[in-house]
Amino acid sequence: MATRSSALEFAVLGLLHDSPMHGYELRKHLNALMGWGRVWSYGSLYPMLKSLTKSGLIEASVDPTVKRNRIVYTLTAAGKEYFADLVEETGPHSWEDGNFDIRFAFFSKTPTRTRLRVLEGRRRRLEEVLARAEDPIRRSTKKRFDKYTAELQRHGLESVEREVQWLTQMIEAEKRDADASP
Amino acid sequence: MATRSSALEFAVLGLLHDSPMHGYELRKHLNALMGWGRVWSYGSLYPMLKSLTKSGLIEASVDPTVKRNRIVYTLTAAGKEYFADLVEETGPHSWEDGNFDIRFAFFSKTPTRTRLRVLEGRRRRLEEVLARAEDPIRRSTKKRFDKYTAELQRHGLESVEREVQWLTQMIEAEKRDADASP
DNA sequence: TTCGTCATGTAATGGGTTACATGATTAC
DNA sequence: GTAATCATGTAACCCATTACATGACGAA
Numbered sequence: 001m002a003t004r005s006s007a008l009e010f011a012v013l014g015l016l017h018d019s020p021m022h023g024y025e026l027r028k029h030l031n032a033l034m035g036w037g038r039v040w041s042y043g044s045l046y047p048m049l050k051s052l053t054k055s056g057l058i059e060a061s062v063d064p065t066v067k068r069n070r071i072v073y074t075l076t077a078a079g080k081e082y083f084a085d086l087v088e089e090t091g092p093h094s095w096e097d098g099n100f101d102i103r104f105a106f107f108s109k110t111p112t113r114t115r116l117r118v119l120e121g122r123r124r125r126l127e128e129v130l131a132r133a134e135d136p137i138r139r140s141t142k143k144r145f146d147k148y149t150a151e152l153q154r155h156g157l158e159s160v161e162r163e164v165q166w167l168t169q170m171i172e173a174e175k176r177d178a179d180a181s182p
Numbered sequence: 183m184a185t186r187s188s189a190l191e192f193a194v195l196g197l198l199h200d201s202p203m204h205g206y207e208l209r210k211h212l213n214a215l216m217g218w219g220r221v222w223s224y225g226s227l228y229p230m231l232k233s234l235t236k237s238g239l240i241e242a243s244v245d246p247t248v249k250r251n252r253i254v255y256t257l258t259a260a261g262k263e264y265f266a267d268l269v270e271e272t273g274p275h276s277w278e279d280g281n282f283d284i285r286f287a288f289f290s291k292t293p294t295r296t297r298l299r300v301l302e303g304r305r306r307r308l309e310e311v312l313a314r315a316e317d318p319i320r321r322s323t324k325k326r327f328d329k330y331t332a333e334l335q336r337h338g339l340e341s342v343e344r345e346v347q348w349l350t351q352m353i354e355a356e357k358r359d360a361d362a363s364p
Numbered sequence: 365t366t367c368g369t370c371a372t373g374t375a376a377t378g379g380g381t382t383a384c385a386t387g388a389t390t391a392c
Numbered sequence: 393g394t395a396a397t398c399a400t401g402t403a404a405c406c407c408a409t410t411a412c413a414t415g416a417c418g419a420a
Contacts, residue, residue: 006407024371033331036311036338044408046373069371069416101338107330129218148289149215155348156218156283159341166337188379206399226380228401251388251399370417378409389398 007099008040008048013083014106016075023049033105057082090117112178123167126160133157189281190222190230195265196288202256205231215287239264272299294360305349308342315339
């Protein structure tokens, strides 16, 4: 049974799902995947690889084809199982809020049903944010904001609205796909 | 001389700049200010208030008008000075990247020149992100992404582009204001 | 031969959260 | 009288970063 794991752990397992890699390579892929935001340092990556090895989710081996000091990590059967469990997690207090981007990045390894749960869950929570912000009771009692604070608020809500729209598109696409294929 | 402080510290000082408050109240304002994202817990707020008190940047006092167990904090002269220093910080390795939102939230307490530096700095960094992403050399050597990863990438870049546009608007508004007033 | 980048790691620190503990006050 | 919210705090943990340290390999 998989319980809340860190973003990095999830990403490492997800990447190793495709093919074995060594740490340095892994980090490059990691940062390419997430691009703009989110950059992980070696100071967190290498200890994570050690810890995952110790718990048997990945396996370390030295690549014999190169002289270089490379330690290649492979996902074990237990690791695959664990990752599959993580991917299914969508409970209300799950870690999906702050790590939606990573979850989305590994949607190709996520069952369609779970994909929909994740997308709809996020949309629901964002809509709650919008509802709270537009609540007339709150608005009237709320302290007056200065020019910049108000603009920050407006811009933030606009971003949230846009993401809701995007999520809706993604959800519709998922549903079309689900209908099209058995 | 003020060096890198935490987001919470900055926000607390900024809020107390307006008026004295007690912890509970402070947290509500904090979370209203940032709204959607960023929520701080008491577990970080109260220790921060203690530490700021110890370093003399804020002053604790018991509100005599209420029986309630309230400790009201006031920004000291040293605290004002320190905050002013923090607000000026815009160096390349400053903390402005991950905390742009908070800096923006307190723009009304930031000199116009510094405001422009912060806005333009952020725009420049975001434009670098776009440039890297659109670099044809990188694009050709880059590993093929699956459907979802590609969409994540696309959506991320779109958001960045939109923020660049927004920043440009903000910058223009600042310049207009600067021209209009002495 | 020197510079960039590949490659792996550790120790100290940071900036928080979670869960817990306590109790007063207000609204129903 | 009881539930919600006001109000303050602490201890343990978490997930990461920063700065440092080491060294091999390839290209100019």
